[in-house]
Structures are given as structure tokens and as C-alpha cells.
Amino acid sequence: xxxxxxxxxxxxxxxxxxxxxxxxxxxxxxxxxxxxxxxxxxxxxxxxxxxxxxxxxxxxxxxxxxxxxxxxxxxxxxxxxxxxxxxxxxxxxxxxxxxxxxxxxxxxxxxxxxxxxxxxxxxxxxxxxxxxxxxxxxxxxxxxxxxxxxxxxxxxxxxxxxxxxxxxxxxxxxxxxxxxxxxxxxxxxxxxxxxxxxxxxxxxxxxxxxxxxxxxxxxxxxxxxxxxxxxxxxxxxxxxxxxxxxxxxxxxxxxxxxxxxxxxxxxxxxxx
Amino acid sequence: xxxxxxxxxxxxxxxxxxxxxxxxxxxxxxxxxxxxxxxxxxxxxxxxxxxxxxxxxxxxxxxxxxxxxxxxxxxxxxxxxxxxxxxxxxxxxxxxxxxxxxxxxxxxxxxxxxxxxxxxxxxxxxxxxxxxxxxxxxxxxxxxxxxxxxxxxxxxxxxxxxxxxxxxxxxxxxxxxxxxxxxxxxxxxxxxxxxxxxxxxxxxxxxxxxxxxxxxxxxxxxxxxxxxxxxxxxxxxxxxxxxxxxxxxxxxxxxxxxxxxxxxxxxxxxxx
Numbered sequence: 001x002x003x004x005x006x007x008x009x010x011x012x013x014x015x016x017x018x019x020x021x022x023x024x025x026x027x028x029x030x031x032x033x034x035x036x037x038x039x040x041x042x043x044x045x046x047x048x049x050x051x052x053x054x055x056x057x058x059x060x061x062x063x064x065x066x067x068x069x070x071x072x073x074x075x076x077x078x079x080x081x082x083x084x085x086x087x088x089x090x091x092x093x094x095x096x097x098x099x100x101x102x103x104x105x106x107x108x109x110x111x112x113x114x115x116x117x118x119x120x121x122x123x124x125x126x127x128x129x130x131x132x133x134x135x136x137x138x139x140x141x142x143x144x145x146x147x148x149x150x151x152x153x154x155x156x157x158x159x160x161x162x163x164x165x166x167x168x169x170x171x172x173x174x175x176x177x178x179x180x181x182x183x184x185x186x187x188x189x190x191x192x193x194x195x196x197x198x199x200x201x202x203x204x205x206x207x208x209x210x211x212x213x214x215x216x217x218x219x220x221x222x223x224x225x226x227x228x229x230x231x232x233x234x235x236x237x238x239x240x241x242x243x244x245x246x247x248x249x250x251x252x253x254x255x256x257x258x259x260x261x262x263x264x265x266x267x268x269x270x271x272x
Numbered sequence: 273x274x275x276x277x278x279x280x281x282x283x284x285x286x287x288x289x290x291x292x293x294x295x296x297x298x299x300x301x302x303x304x305x306x307x308x309x310x311x312x313x314x315x316x317x318x319x320x321x322x323x324x325x326x327x328x329x330x331x332x333x334x335x336x337x338x339x340x341x342x343x344x345x346x347x348x349x350x351x352x353x354x355x356x357x358x359x360x361x362x363x364x365x366x367x368x369x370x371x372x373x374x375x376x377x378x379x380x381x382x383x384x385x386x387x388x389x390x391x392x393x394x395x396x397x398x399x400x401x402x403x404x405x406x407x408x409x410x411x412x413x414x415x416x417x418x419x420x421x422x423x424x425x426x427x428x429x430x431x432x433x434x435x436x437x438x439x440x441x442x443x444x445x446x447x448x449x450x451x452x453x454x455x456x457x458x459x460x461x462x463x464x465x466x467x468x469x470x471x472x473x474x475x476x477x478x479x480x481x482x483x484x485x486x487x488x489x490x491x492x493x494x495x496x497x498x499x500x501x502x503x504x505x506x507x508x509x510x511x512x513x514x515x516x517x518x519x520x521x522x523x524x525x526x527x528x529x530x531x532x533x534x535x536x537x538x539x540x541x542x543x544x
Contacts, residue, residue, distance in 0.1 A: 003321040003357060005314060006345055011358045012312035014371070021310060038293060040284035042277055042390060043315070043347075043376060049275040065337035068380060073278055075315075085275060086283045099286070104315060104376075108340060118314060 008109075008117030026148050027122045028102055034141045036100035036124050041082045043104065047072040053081035063106040063117065075106035079123035087127060095128030098137075132248035139248075140255030147256050157256075158219065158263035159249070163241035165267060168215070171236035172208045187216055187265040220262040222249040228262065280380075280389030298420050299394045300374055306413045308372035308396050313354040315376065319344040325353035335378040335389065347378035351395035359399060368400030370409075404520035411520075412527035419528050429528075430491065430535035431521070435513035437539060440487070443508035444480045459488055459537040492534040494521040500534065 005011060012020065028038070047064045054077075064074035076082060079101055087097060101123045111117060124141055126134040139157065146155055165184075166177055174180050183198045190198075192213070199209045220228045229242045252260050277283060284292065300310070319336045326349075336346035348354060351373055359369060373395045383389060396413055398406040411429065418427055437456075438449055446452050455470045462470075464485070471481045492500045501514045524532050 001320075001324060002360075003318050003324060005357065005361075006316050006318055006343070009314035009316055011314065011354075011361075013358070013362070013365075014309035014311060017310040017312050020312070037286035038289040039286060040289055040292070042281035042283065043378075044278050044281055044390070046275050046278055048273075052273060052275060063339075065339070067335075067337070071278070082283075085277065086285070088274075089277075089283070090285070093285075106315075118316070 008111040010116055010118070023149060024102065024120075027145050028100075030141060030145050030148060031100040031102075031122065031124055034098075034124075034137060034144075036098045036141075039083070039086065039099045039101050041076065041079065041086070041101055041103065043076055043106075044073050045076055045082060045085075047074045049081045049085060050074060050077065053084065054078065061107040061109050063108045077105055077107050079105070079121060080125070083123065083125055096134075097127040098125070099127075100124040132244055132251060135248050136251040136255070139252060139260075143252075143256035143259045146259070152256065153258060155259065156219070157260050158266045159222075159245075159252075159260060160262065160264055160266040161241060161245040162267075164237050164245055165264065167238035167241060168212075168233070168236050168264070172204060172212065174203060176202065181267045184216065184265055184267050216265040218263070221258070222252060222260045222262065225249050225262050280383040282388055282390070295421060296374065296392075299417050300372075302413060302417050302420060303372040303374075303394065303396055306370075306396075306409060306416075308370045308413075311355070311358065311371045311373050313348065313351065313358070313373055313375065315348055315378075316345050317348055317354060317357075319346045321353045321357060322346060322349065325356065326350065333379040333381050335380045349377055349379050351377070351393060352397070355395065355397055368398060368406075370396075370398050372396040404516055404523060407520050408523040408527070411524060411532075415524075415528035415531045418531070424528065425530060427531065428491070429532050430538045431494075431517075431524075431532060432534065432536055432538040433513060433517040434539075436509050436517060437536065439510035439513060440484075440505070440508050440536070444476060444484065446475060448474065453539045456488065456537055456539050488537040490535070493530070494524060494532045494534065497521050497534050 031038075047059070047062060050059050050062055058077055062074040062077050064072060067073050083099060083101070087093065087099075102120065104118055105121050106118050108117060109115070122145070124138050126138060128134075139159070143157055146152070165181070169177050169180050179202050180199075183195070183202060186198070187195055195213075196206075196209055199212070200206075204212070215233060218228070226246060229237065229246065234242070249260065249262070303310075319331070319334060322331050322334055330349055334346040334349050336344060339345050355371060355373070359365065359371075374392065376390055377393050378390050380389060381387070394417070396410050398410060400406075411431070415429055418424070437453070441449050441452050451474050452471075455467070455474060458470070459467055467485075468478075468481055471484070472478075476484070487505055490500070498518060501509065501518065506514070521532065521534070
């Protein structure tokens with residue numbers, strides 16, 4: 001009897017494990033160089049952790065089950081809820097905290113090309129300072145890893161700012177921000193017609209949609225960002241939020257050339 | 273609401289992750305130096321894989337569950353069944369094959385000090401040659417890792433040979449070898465009285481037990497093994513098996529001083 005592997009899981013043979021070793025080593029070494037300390041997380045958590053800390057979509061993707069004593073547990077689908085659990089359960093650890101981890105995660109999604117039910121994820125967090133310097137370190141680490149692997153010029157990191165988007169949407173008199181985010185999140189995945197229809201549903205007028213589309217459509221290189229934000233959009237966006245975001249972009253130039261772009265359609269990971 | 277971690281799982285904070293990184297790196301680097309190629313295995317398999325390839329005890333320890341489509345799957349409790357599955361599903365890979373892996377495994381056992389439900393395991397296999405040289409490479413890798421971590425003189429690797437034990441037990445007219453192994457496996461965990469009672473149950477006479485106990489009780493340094501096997505026990509053990517085992521022990525001397533001992537009570541991992 002031949003037992004097959006489970007659907008959505010991959011066997012990694014030496015020819016493929018070899019380049020992966022390099023990716024793993026570069027990632028961990030750069031995280032260390034950036035001053036992050038390694039933590040190791042359990043691969044199993046109570047499903048309740050995701051019910052309270054993650055969105056419904058993530059819970060629906062959990063590789064969850066009941067253990068032999070009937071407890072609902074889940075293979076870890078993401079790092080953040082565990083990192084927060086670990087940090088809050090140790091009152092003796094003083095901030096700032098810089099932690100990274102590099103381990104497997106699992107999601108019960110339909111397997112697609114390049115997207116299996118089991119995958120590795122590097123996670124790097126800074127807890128404590130509310131500073132663009134801290135944001136830049138985490139984003140800069142991601143770019144530095146890709147550059148070190150020889151991918152410079154072959155990828156873009158798209159940046160946006162939650163507070164800027166809040167003020168932008170409010171300038172159109174939108175009150176249900178989270179509904180608007182949910183539509184904008186789909187901007188690059190659906191047709192313009194569909195997008196316009198959905199925006200009208202949540203209260204946008206035709207003229208406002210046209211105005212918003214102009215902003216959403218651009219991917220602005222970070223050295224043009226100052227001009228972009230001091231242009232027409234400046235009347236619609238919070239001055240303090242823009243200033244802080246521009247500080248971040250200025251710091252990021254040190255990390256990687258030509259990799260960072262402002263893209264106001266990027267509103268992912270906003271479970272509310 | 274505070275969500276606790278799941279029983280039997282550990283959070284590894286930086287102070288503990290730091291020395292573990294060294295253990296991981298030394299293990300992987302030495303495996304590479306010994307000429308093993310890395311593979312990565314899924315962390316989930318069909319429970320049937322263990323039903324057909326492992327013993328009942330292991331299946332009872334599986335962290336197993338039904339996924340959303342009702343399939344019985346399990347977190348991997350050990351490496352070997354997956355390694356064999358991977359090898360047999362690729363007819364194009366020619367032997368000899370030297371593979372290693374270093375990843376998490378899970379067992380649903382009662383958590384004890386130093387023994388959690390989630391743990392890392394280095395696995396190194398050689399497929400192809402039936403040679404004491406291959407055996408020595410795998411055993412020598414284990415000793416070299418421990419020595420490199422500064423543990424020389426602080427551990428013993430206990431060695432035994434299945435064919436020698438078969439011939440030894442047959443010399444006492446024991447036919448149900450697997451039952452005898454199950455009792456011998458407990459030799460160092462139960463009292464001598466209990467051991468003697470159990471051996472009587474499976475057909476040993478009092479005099480034979482006394483004779484066997486003499487052999488089981490010794491831990492013989494490998495440079496005294498030749499004398500041990502050419503002593504009284506030589507009449508009871510298969511000459512070819514002993515000769516091959518002595519070959520292995522001779523090769524092992526190159527790897528680590530004073531770490532290897534012959535111990536005839538070691539009969540673990542013998543699912544039949």
C-alpha cells in the first residue's frame with residue numbers, strides 16, 4: 001500500500017533545499033545584524049487566540065482541530081498573536097523589545113501555485129517606540145534580505161499609512177472607514193467598473209470616486225513622495241500623519257535603492 | 273481575556289533561543305560536513321503512514337486529528353516514515369542516498385521535565401550500502417555534534433546489534449524474540465526482581481536468566497569489546513554478526529574518544 005503525502009504539503013528534496021538554506025541563513029543573519037533577538041514559538045495554539053486577536057477570515061483559514069481531550073486548537077496561521085501572548089505573559093521584559101522568528105505556519109486554504117498549506121515566515125517586531133525609525137528598521141530588514149539575495153530591482157515594497165488613509169476617506173465624508181478599506185483592498189484584484197459600483201454602494205459620489213481613483217492608481221517612488229503629498233492631496237490628508245510618513249520614507253532611502261513605493265491602494269492586514 | 277499557551281508546548285524567549293541557535297547551527301553544519309544533503313519534510317502526514325510503518329505505541333502517541341474534509345492526519349511524530357515515503361516516490365534518485373533533516377516533531381504524550389509535546393530532531397539516514405562504514409557515519413555524526421558542543425566525556429552512546437541479540441536469545445532456546453526484546457527494553461527501568469519474573473513468564477529458566485543478566489548488566493568500552501565478544505559469550509552469538517559489529521566499533525574509534533559503549537540491554541526502536 002502506497003501512502004501519499006497530504007494535499008497542500010510539499011516534499012523538499014536536496015536540489016530545492018539547497019537554495020532554501022541560503023534564503024533561511026541570509027534572513028536570520030540579517031535579522032541578527034539589525035539587532036533582533038530570536039524567539040521560538042509553539043506551532044500549536046488555542047483556536048481562541050485567533051478568535052480574539054485575528055479577523056474572521058483568518059480564523060476560517062485556520063488548520064484547526066480538537067485534540068484528544070476535546071480542546072479546540074490550531075496550527076499557527078500567523079506569528080503576531082503568539083508574539084503578543086509571549087510578550088504580555090512576561091511582565092519582567094522591558095521595552096523596547098526587538099524579536100524575530102523564522103518558522104513554519106499553516107493555513108487551510110485551497111492550494112495554488114506557489115501557495116501551499118504549509119510555509120515559512122520570517123517575523124520581525126519592535127515593541128515600544130512609536131517612531132518612524134522603528135518602522136523603517138522592520139521594512140528595511142525586508143528589503144535588505146531581498147537585496148542580499150540578489151533581487152534588487154526585481155521587487156517593489158508598497159507602503160501606505162493608516163492615518164493618512166483615515167483622513168483621506170473622511171475628506172470624502174465617508175464614515176464607515178472599515179467598509180471603505182475592504183473595498184479598496186480589492187482595488188487591484190477587480191475591474192474598475194466593479195470597483196466603482198462597490199464604492200457607490202458605500203456612499204461615494206461619482207466625482208469623488210474619480211478623484212480617489214487618481215490617488216489609488218499611482219505607485220509613487222519614495223523620492224517623489226514629497227511632491228505627491230504636497231500636491232492636491234495635501235488638502236485631503238492629515239498634516240501630522242503625512243509629515244510622519246515622509247520621515248519614514250526619508251529614512252528608508254538608506255536601506256535599498258528604488259525598492260520602495262507609496263501605494264494608497266495597499267490597505268491589507270486591517271482586521272478591525 | 274488571557275489566552276494561555278497549549279499544554280505541553282513551550283515559548284522560547286531570546287535567552288534560551290540564543291544557545292539553541294548554536295546547537296542548530298553545529299548540527300546542520302556537521303551533517304553537511306559529513307556529506308549529508310538537507311531535505312525538508314511536511315509536518316503533517318496521513319495517519320495511515322504511521323499505521324503501516326510504525327508500531328502501535330507510536331500511533332497511540334500521534335498528535336492526530338481529522339481535517340475539515342474528514343481525513344485522518346497527524347503531526348509528524350518521527351522522521352523515518354516520511355523519509356522512506358519521499359525516497360520511494362522518486363524512482364529517479366539513485367542510491368546511495370545520504371539525507372538529513374532538522375525540524376520539529378510532535379507527540380501526544382504526558383509532558384514531563386525536559387520532554388514536551390513539541391521537539392526538534394536531527395535525522396540522518398544513509399540508504400544503499402549495507403556496510404559498517406555507513407552505520408559508523410551516522411553514529412559518528414551524533415558523537416561529533418555532541419563533542420563540538422563541548423560535551424565530550426559527559427555522555428555515552430550505547431550500541432547494540434540486532435543480529436547478535438537474535439543469536440544470543442536463540443542460544444537460550446527462546447523463540448518469541450520480539451516478546452523477549454520487549455522485556456529486555458525495560459531492563460534498566462524496572463527492578464531486577466520484576467525483570468526476572470517477566471523473563472520467567474516468557475520461558476527463561478532461572479539459570480539462563482542469571483547467565484543473561486551478566487551480559488545485560490555490562491557497559492563495555494569499545495576498546496574492550498573484542499575481549500568481551502571473544503569471551504564466554506562467543507559460544508552464544510553469531511560469528512558473522514559479531515565480526516561485523518566489531519568492524520563498526522573499530523571505525524567508530526576515529527570519531528570520538530571514550531563515548532561509545534556496548535550495552536546489550538539497548539533494544540529500543542524495534543517495532544516489528
